[in-house]
Amino acid sequence: MTTAEPxxxxxxxxxxxxxxQQADLLRQRQFNRVDLDVENIAEEIESMGRREKHSIRSYLFNVMMHLLKWQYQPDRRGTSWELSIHNGRDQIAWQIKDSPSLRPQLSAFIDDVYPSVRRNTAGEPGLSQATFPEQCPFTVEQIISDYWPE
Known part of the structure; x- marks a missing residue:
């Protein structure tokens, strides 16, 4: 709202x-009130959806990065990588439970995120981007299930 009543x-x-105040007006079904800020309410709702997508991409990023490290640096495997993978998988599962419409989008999210995963993981000692395949080597199910690369 650009102007507001007292x-x-x-x-x-x-x-x-x-x-x-906007939540109160909505709960009271005051849909025709001039101070019901419909445009900003709609923008905020859309923003919440974007945050959900961003959050799940972030967890996918962390799981994929640690799975790559697990696969390509077996001598450096440790509890912190394992815990990060478990935590990320749990977070993804909870988000999908709360927002099931995100599940069919996981493959696209993985495709979007993997180039960054590949680039960032290549920053590890002894690794380069050429170490990793151009496309994500893990399926959606491998990323979100109890899969562990050899």
């Missing part, structure tokens, strides 16, 4: 108060 929070100046 007592009505402005989106740009007090976001928290704005969220509380």
């Amino acid at each position: 007592g009505v929070a402005n989106y740009d100046h007090d976001f928290y108060l704005w969220t509380q």
